[in-house]
Amino acid sequence: MSKTKPSLPRGTRDFGPKVMSKRSFIIDIIRKNFIKYGFAQIETPAMENLSVLTGKYGDEGDQLLYKILNSGDFLSKTSKEDIEKGSRHLMTGISEKGLRYDLTVPFARYVVMNQNEITFPFKRFQIQPVWRADRPQKGRYREFYQCDADIVGSKGLWNEIELTLLFTDVFCDLKLEDYIIKINHRALLFSLAESTGLKEQIIPFCAEIDKIDKMGEDKVAENIKAMGANDRQINELLSLFHENNKEIILERLINIGVSKKVISAINSYFDALAVHSNKKIKVALDLSLARGLSYYTGMIFEVKPTSVSMGSIGGGGRYDDLTGVFGLKGISGVGISFGLDRIYDVMQELKLFPQKIAGRLDVLIVHFSEENLKHAYGIVSGLRDKGIKAELYPETAKIKKQFDYSDKIGVPYTLIVGDNEMASGRYMLRDMQTGDQKPLKMDEIIHRLKQNGER
């Protein structure tokens, strides 16, 4: 065993207690709402066969898959020629498995493999890490969690509505108020491309308008012109983007050929949301929203924070064909995803995490002697039995050392067990913030700590 100075792989992170309790705070709220909305949790393995993963994320995605070396003598099934053909060819001979790149392809595989047991519509959620051999940079990691909820096997508009409500409830529970849910629809993008004279170039057209936020309107207009649009068409397009009144937008969209059915669906969607007057639903039609068009086929969503400069903290949309690539046709659905890392960053920046979750303990018990320590065994257990997060300093030590420990881990109260306390049955409870201390009976201590724990 050599003594190595240990390190972390680039682009990966440890989550220590403080960060972890904040991450758990977010995940618990997302999970609780997924369950409240009737989604059932599944988990899939980290490793998938490369035959399942490869070809699903484009050429670039294939390059970003982490491949796992076959076990044992991995070269035994390869020939000299395989090696001479280079890394890319050799890879297929020495690696059969990879780490999942997202939760959608594993979910599609799951649906196909369990199609006979699944009752459709199937509402599933999944909260697990994914891995991408991406270049690490600020806010982009090689291991990160995805939190996905999908409804497959139903075309009802209610699904889009309830996913919007789900976004709303999660951000409400997180007390994250400065955000907007942008929505758009593939049919609108298609009509826009057509009316701009770029029907045949819909994918690059959408890629361009998706860049308006980053590059500015002028640059995008220039690029669209280069694609073949004329000035009138571009002005028409930009004026639509500038329009804030939804009714006017929809009317103009009918004029450029969007089907009444789509307009009616969008109206129904907004009408249904308006019924939920007890919720602050922050949703806006944004014609320049154009994420993942090659995958999504209906309505698309993106959640953007409004008071900090950051990418989307959630997104999703409707798709027509989840599982066709695995030979099962006709499975359509709609899904959303929460961006845990970015939500964390936004909440950190806006100081939205509640004070309380930072501390892991309600009380630390300190003592002066071996006898006091042993006496405290029953006290700490008694407190825990009442649901109080109690800890006993686990060995005899100078009282100063024990208080230092208490300060460092940030405990709201310490309970002091000395000979006087043992004799009187009243233990000194010290408020570590104010320094006030008072001898109290056990039931008073429990009452005080429970009150504090619930604050």
Place this chain on the structure above:
Amino acid sequence: MSKTKPSLPRGTRDFGPKVMSKRSFIIDIIRKNFIKYGFAQIETPAMENLSVLTGKYGDEGDQLLYKILNSGDFLSKTSKEDIEKGSRHLMTGISEKGLRYDLTVPFARYVVMNQNEITFPFKRFQIQPVWRADRPQKGRYREFYQCDADIVGSKGLWNEIELTLLFTDVFCDLKLEDYIIKINHRALLFSLAESTGLKEQIIPFCAEIDKIDKMGEDKVAENIKAMGANDRQINELLSLFHENNKEIILERLINIGVSKKVISAINSYFDALAVHSNKKIKVALDLSLARGLSYYTGMIFEVKPTSVSMGSIGGGGRYDDLTGVFGLKGISGVGISFGLDRIYDVMQELKLFPQKIAGRLDVLIVHFSEENLKHAYGIVSGLRDKGIKAELYPETAKIKKQFDYSDKIGVPYTLIVGDNEMASGRYMLRDMQTGDQKPLKMDEIIHRLKQNGER
């Protein structure tokens, strides 16, 4: 994109909704108790540098590590000679990272890398999957969760005591009653080996007595004899294993040279547990318990189910040197681990999972028309706002199809929204078990569903 029939890698598993809700039931109880006992959660990345993992689990362990192929042109840093030297040599040139094999080595790395920020004693818990390229067999998987809690930087006996209480509280909350916590101490094993004349062969000696459960006493006695013990020594040893009275065992152990300090610690341990008379603490001294002796240096634990034939469902012990291999000396600690998969299997076999967790919904709302469906939007949201897990059948469909769906996913109640209901403001709530149905006002419905949800 080729249409592949999708499959799972051998030894890995999908967890569907039903299994997942049961696994979450167990994990939530373990986690809740870890937190109650003052442990702080951390997470480490799935991928670790191979320099961190290699050499920590013995030669066999090194073979069982999953190695990740370097990204890009992985052959570019290798030579012809590297390839000619074969897989094992080539591996080091084309793979720098591996998947974690357990949670202990990543924890040790974490402690070393964060030693200046950590306040000792440090209580951490970690619940994450690990990966081993093991031969898959019944109950042994290539991806499985570990649930570990460790206290490092304290030698106080309280740590061993509270970990025993933690085992007890977790199994109590799970309502898993048929188990025994076996304990032993390395010093006892050492004295036993010495008194059997096998002082120099302590590791193989322990390996032998560890097999008594599986191979029987006679076979083990034979093997120990072959190692050099005489009949008198073997009889002495076996008679100690047969003794059930703890006091007599400890007295005889003093006679064979176990230090009074160790005997006193064991007595203090049992005395402290006896104080917790409100808990059913199922702990027994078992001199033949000898797990992982090369790692553990003090007390060792193993939890065995008593009414089903299965391996251990928990274990742990005290160790002297967590981080020496990474150059940080003197970090001792004690830790335990829960075996999630085996706990699941025991609970499944003993039918210990509560009925309620199987169902994911409290109520499904069904309807007869587009108008009814739209009316139901507000109803489902209102129920969810009250914390009720409600779902709306998301599109218009024949009522039979909706009830079929309700039966298949196993909902306790359906709420029927038809024209009559819309007119009267009383909705038909049907108990799906009894078939009884009754028109009720919303507040009555909420009351009924909340009562049922709490049962």
